[in-house]
Amino acid sequence: MFTGLIEEMGTMRRIDRQGQAMVLTVAAKRILEDVAIGDSIAVNGVCLTVVAYDEASIQLDVMPETFRQTNLRRLHIGDRVNLERAMAGKSRFGGHIVQGHVDGTGTVTARKPEENAVVFTIAPDDPGLLRYVIPRGSITLDGISLTVIRVTETQLAVSIIPHTLAQTILQTKQPGDTVNIEYDVLGKYVERLLGFGAGERAGAAGADAARSARGGLTAQFLADNGF
Known part of the structure; x- marks a missing residue:
């Protein structure tokens, strides 16, 4: 289980793809501090298993179902990705319950500054899943625990503070880009x-x-x- 608080941004070093299966090699620093084979790491909100690592990177398997349901299939070498280790038993629960089981993707339709914040509007590929979204409720976008400020029949909006924007790949997201969406499991x-x-x-x-x-x-x- 994860909390949706991103620990660092990693960089895609290598992508080995065979059909809809992939092995991702991600350069990182902080999450390597205590990494072990079999650990769960959320990459852009997708729970993946560490299959190998060295002093500068980790390797993770991506199965066909994950390939189809997430935006990991759109990754390129050099792309930044959000990374979070699985929650430790004694950690503070700073976000909300995040499983790393992405329900689907959505498209950024608007990015607008609002004083010290930036409001992102997202259109899910399957708008029917918006039935799980409520104003002031929690949602996970690319692994980030966020609070919904608006929801309609086709879109939702979140407001991003400067710290979150600076510490996650949302800083690069523009209209037309995709995000992974995990709706509140409750x-x-x-x-x-x-x-x-x-x-x-x-x-x-x-x-x-x-x-x-x-x-x-x-x-x-x-x-x-x-x-």
Whole structure:
């Protein structure tokens, strides 16, 4: 598990690609302090496993599913990437629950300064996933834990402070660039559990229909289930 607080920016040193499988070699410093084979490292918000390392870099495997679902497939040698080690048991929990399991990508549609901040507007490739987003809720963009300031049916917006902009690859992002998006896991689990509740009443085959007909969590739903 991660917190969404970026520890450093690494640099892509080498990309070995075979079809939709890749081995990434990333030059880094801080995360090498205690690295070991098998460690989990978030690269632009994607949880990857360290398969080799030396005094200046780490190597990580990228499987085809990760290739398809994230923007790692767009990386080039020399690109900067956000890096975070898995959370240690005694660490402060400074961000929010980040799994490193990217739900999909989105496109930066606007970047506008607002006094000491910069507001980024993001259009997810699958706008249906915006059902997991609420204003003032948490979201992960390229591995960064951020607070949503606005959400519509097709886009969301976040406000970036100068420190975050300086310490992450958001400093280079412009309209048209892509970001990895991981939505808050709590909302996904709630939706899944409510779906199973519908299945128990209507049969597994009718779960989706029952959920759709219910129209979400309502007072009647709570009453029917003993709340």
